[in-house]
Amino acid sequence: MNQPLMVTAAQRAGTKVTICVGVVILAVLIALPLMSLLPESNSLQVSAYTLTLVGKILCYAIVALALDLVWGYAGLLSLGHGLFFALGGYAMGMYLMREASGDSLPAFMTFLSWTELPWYWVGTEHFLWAMCLVVLAPGLLALVFGFFAFRSRIKGVYFSIMTQALTFAGMLLFFRNETGFGGNNGFTNFRSILGFSITSQGTRAVLFLLTVVLLVGSLFVGWRLARSKFGRVLTAVRDAENRLMFCGYDPRGFKLFVWVLSAVLCGLAGALYVPQVGIINPSEMSPTNSIEAAVWVALGGRGTLIGPLLGAGLVNGMKSWFTVAFPEYWLFFLGALFIVVTLYLPKGVIGLIKKRGEQ
Amino acid sequence: MKSTPTPAFDPVLDSTPHPNSDIGTSRDAIGLGQVVGEGLNTLHGTILSLEHISVSFDGFKALNDLHLYIGVGELRCIIGPNGAGKTTLMDVITGKTRPSHGTAWFGETLDLTKMSEVQIAQAGIGRKFQKPTVFEALSVFENLELAQKTDKSVWASLRAKLNGEQRDRIDEVLETIRLTSSMSRPAGLLSHGQKQFLEIGMLLVQDPQLLLLDEPVAGMTDAETEFTAELFKSLAGKHSLMVVEHDMGFVGTIADHVTVLHQGSVLAEGSLEEVQADERVIEVYLGR
Numbered sequence: 270m271n272q273p274l275m276v277t278a279a280q281r282a283g284t285k286v287t288i289c290v291g292v293v294i295l296a297v298l299i300a301l302p303l304m305s306l307l308p309e310s311n312s313l314q315v316s317a318y319t320l321t322l323v324g325k326i327l328c329y330a331i332v333a334l335a336l337d338l339v340w341g342y343a344g345l346l347s348l349g350h351g352l353f354f355a356l357g358g359y360a361m362g363m364y365l366m367r368e369a370s371g372d373s374l375p376a377f378m379t380f381l382s383w384t385e386l387p388w389y390w391v392g393t394e395h396f397l398w399a400m401c402l403v404v405l406a407p408g409l410l411a412l413v414f415g416f417f418a419f420r421s422r423i424k425g426v427y428f429s430i431m432t433q434a435l436t437f438a439g440m441l442l443f444f445r446n447e448t449g450f451g452g453n454n455g456f457t458n459f460r461s462i463l464g465f466s467i468t469s470q471g472t473r474a475v476l477f478l479l480t481v482v483l484l485v486g487s488l489f490v491g492w493r494l495a496r497s498k499f500g501r502v503l504t505a506v507r508d509a510e511n512r513l514m515f516c517g518y519d520p521r522g523f524k525l526f527v528w529v530l531s532a533v534l535c536g537l538a539g540a541l542y543v544p545q546v547g548i549i550n551p552s553e554m555s556p557t558n559s560i561e562a563a564v565w566v567a568l569g570g571r572g573t574l575i576g577p578l579l580g581a582g583l584v585n586g587m588k589s590w591f592t593v594a595f596p597e598y599w600l601f602f603l604g605a606l607f608i609v610v611t612l613y614l615p616k617g618v619i620g621l622i623k624k625r626g627e628q
Numbered sequence: 629m630k631s632t633p634t635p636a637f638d639p640v641l642d643s644t645p646h647p648n649s650d651i652g653t654s655r656d657a658i659g660l661g662q663v664v665g666e667g668l669n670t671l672h673g674t675i676l677s678l679e680h681i682s683v684s685f686d687g688f689k690a691l692n693d694l695h696l697y698i699g700v701g702e703l704r705c706i707i708g709p710n711g712a713g714k715t716t717l718m719d720v721i722t723g724k725t726r727p728s729h730g731t732a733w734f735g736e737t738l739d740l741t742k743m744s745e746v747q748i749a750q751a752g753i754g755r756k757f758q759k760p761t762v763f764e765a766l767s768v769f770e771n772l773e774l775a776q777k778t779d780k781s782v783w784a785s786l787r788a789k790l791n792g793e794q795r796d797r798i799d800e801v802l803e804t805i806r807l808t809s810s811m812s813r814p815a816g817l818l819s820h821g822q823k824q825f826l827e828i829g830m831l832l833v834q835d836p837q838l839l840l841l842d843e844p845v846a847g848m849t850d851a852e853t854e855f856t857a858e859l860f861k862s863l864a865g866k867h868s869l870m871v872v873e874h875d876m877g878f879v880g881t882i883a884d885h886v887t888v889l890h891q892g893s894v895l896a897e898g899s900l901e902e903v904q905a906d907e908r909v910i911e912v913y914l915g916r
Binding site for chain 1: 755777
């Protein structure tokens with residue numbers, strides 16, 4: 270309010286540019302699936318490969334946004350968000366496996382010569398129940414974990430280590446055949462979803478559009494949260510939790526709310542990821558995946574809403590090019606990227622852009 | 629001094645007002661024209677009663693059988709050499725540290741030793757830290773908005789919107805702490821003295837019945853110190869204040885009552901002249 274007019278004007282111009290860029294990107298994202306429906310002879314046709322790749326990156330972008338809500342705003346660095354993503358994916362996968370196997374048991378169970386479904390598979394042939402599981406599995410786990418972690422006032426690096434251990438434990442559990450989720454092969458060979466063939470161009474286009482809708486929805490929720498008093502309380506939790514308590518706020522409830530919300534968003538992203546990519550296995554829970562998600566957020570700029578989306582897009586774009594061009598060096602490059610960002614871009618790419626804008 | 633305590637009620641759950649049934653008596657008891665807030669029973673004119681408080685850290689007695697009573701509307705200064713237990717005393721009152729012994733009553737009915745930090749803050753005890761602690765990433769205005777007395781639950785915060793009255797109150801406090809022109813600056817960019825004022829402002833909008841202030845004028849210029857003294861004197865009566873301070877000049881300006889702490893217990897109590905004349909105080913505190 271008391272800033273010099275020039276700065277306000279620059280900010281307004283910045284907002285306009287941001288909105289323009291956002292609208293263009295959204296238009297492209299809506300056009301992509303439609304273009305994939307064109308006949309192959311058409312030069313504008315988008316291949317199934319491209320569509321799947323972009324759809325996958327969009328799912329990752331949702332994870333990055335969800336992670337940023339807890340890390341960037343509330344200061345809780347989770348190195349275990351891959352677990353919530355995978356749980357949502359597995360819940361969707363259960364439905365897809367049941368749909369593929371029809372009345373008989375899913376193929377991997379017949380290999381293990383099981384004769385009946387484990388109790389937790391009951392009802393998964395119904396799409397709606399599977400959707401409930403997509404929300405409930407990551408949501409309840411996050412609720413229970415968060416409740417105890419925040420009650421014991423676990424913070425900082427200890428919190429990060431515990432989330433990392435949690436996802437590692439999840440991975441080991443899901444690797445076991447006895448757990449009933451297909452062991453290290455996970456779920457694959459899906460055929461159809463709600464009766465539509467999963468490989469058809471139409472289904473792919475719809476799944477892609479749903480991912481875009483979820484991304485825009487998450488962005489809207491994040492934006493509303495960040496602008497509300499709740500968002501400011503989260504920032505206060507991050508910067509001076511003690512002061513906040515002496516102001517009369519109980520930080521536990523605030524942390525738990527945003528933590529569970531973030532886990533549910535990850536679960537939904539995982540549920541859209543699985544039918545598009547066609548496979549889910551325990552390696553999605555591996556600690557490196559979750560750490561990579563933290564790299565996306567750090568690179569893009571934490572504490573902003575657009576930053577993590579940019580970060581997820583950039584890193585995954587580079588990854589798909591790098592792993593084709595120099596497959597052996599990708600992890601070195603990723604590590605170097607993280608170091609460079611930490612040392613020279615504390616506010617990420619977004620910080621860099623903002624700085625340019627002000628100059 | 630103290631009657632049998634009635635069972636503690638939860639001020640958060642129990643929102644029905646418990647008007648002080650005997651304001652007149654308490655006013656006479658302390659001799660100040662104070663107004664007691666609703667929900668706090670201060671029948672005997674004391675807002676805070678600490679009895680037999682002991683705190684030990686690994687065998688070291690930070691507080692040792694301490695007795696302290698603060699009257700409603702009183703402005704009490706606590707002085708004492710380093711390590712006398714002043715900050716630990718504040719920690720005990722705000723629930724950060726649990727005493728190993730003793731009782732701490734807020735009013736006549738709230739047992740502070742059984743309440744959490746958040747409950748104590750909601751019951752009406754505000755605290756300013758020794759090192760100014762504000763929310764650095766938020767603007768000055770937002771700092772005050774968060775501190776303001778209102779429903780502080782998760783659901784309320786999701787839907788919260790400032791009404792005109794609340795906005796006016798924040799503007800008024802901004803005026804009082806002289807930060808109106810910096811209201812949209814991030815609090816992290818303020819000078820040390822301004823942060824001190826912002827934190828005092830946060831206490832004001834929180835509207836507590838008892839304010840605990842740990843070295844409020846550290847790092848302030850003489851003019852700022854003088855202004856703070858005026859501010860505190862105007863607060864006394866409406867609120868009860870407990871100020872820990874090293875600056876004797878400041879203590880002399882504001883205090884009507886001074887408590888000297890030494891090695892975790894009360895060494896002397898009285899007006900500043902009285903305690904300064906006390907032989908024991910001169911010995912331990914003034915180092916003669």
